[in-house]
Amino acid sequence: MRALLLAAGIGSRLRPLTSTTPKCLVLVHGRPLLDYWLDLLFEGGVQRALLNTHWLADQVRGHAAASPWRSRIELVHENELLGTGGTVLANRDWFQNETFLVAHADNLTDFDVPRLIEAHRSRPKGCVMTMLAFRTDDPRSCGILELDRQKIVTAFHEKVENPPGNLANGAVYIFEPEVIADIAALGKEFVDLSTxxxxxxLGRILCVETDGYHRDIGNPESLRRAQSEFKQRPRSGGATVARS
Structure with a gap:
């Protein structure tokens, strides 16, 4: 399986740190966030990864070139940000009309990649997408999910004032190729996946909840909490089908 790792974000909420450091290279326990992602994906069965770049792209390119995984990494630059869905569309040929994974590289996580892939392979009939989910301590800042008994997403509440729970979209997806055709049907370059x-x-997304660590480090408080909370522990079964 191939994976698109969205790494082009400016990280404006983390300034001044991200004025000189790309968001994907922010350090957690002395290690760039991107390195956690590369280890997680490649050790979990992903064959190749595509990184999109934009802000401070030279640093990202240099870091990828020095990575032990460099032979399995490709990069594509966006002079203007295309949005999460726009990046998928712009690189549709790279996915080779096969099932693929998309992840936001601004999250710190240790979810179980093989179990997410297996859950997608055995997904209920009619589902064309599998979404990682997690339990958030700040539901108003996330996309909150509602599920049916088969763990299929029936409602999605994007950053609302009174969300109905704390099961949140983890911004890691496995897509079937037909999703790209639906993005293309919008007829524009900039597309946001979440909105x-x-x-x-809805009704065609399988939800898989991680019981491992998962946090967006997009602001100073989240980064501080990640530094305090995250432990580099073995990945020993971090994903289970979500409980509704």
Missing amino acids: EIIPNY
Whole structure:
């Protein structure tokens, strides 16, 4: 399986740190966030990864070139940000019309990649997407999910004031190729997955909840908490089908 690792973000909420450091290279326990992702994906069975770049792209390119995984990494630059869905669309040929994984590289996580892949392979009939989910301590800042008894997403509440629970979209997806055709049908270059694509698939998204660590480090407080909470522990079964 191939994976798109979204790494082009400016990280404006983390300034001044991200004025000189790309968000994907912010350190957690002295190690760039991107390195956690590369280890997680490649050790979990992903064959190749595509990184999109934009802000401070030279640093990202240099870091990828020095990575022990460099032979399995490709990079694509965006002079203008395309949005999460726009990046998928712009690189549709790279996915080779096969099932693929998409992840936001601004999350710190240790979810079980093989179990997510296996859950997608054995997904209920009609589902074309599998979404990682986690339990958040700040539901208003996340996309909150509602599920049916088969763990299929029936409702999606993107950053609302009174969300109905704390099961949140973890911004890691496995897509079937037909999702790209639906992105293309919008007829524009900039597309956001969370607001323009995901809501169109309600009833066709399998949800898998991680019982490992998962946090967006997009602001100073989240980064501080990640530094305090995250332990580099073995990946010993971090994903289970979510409980509704």
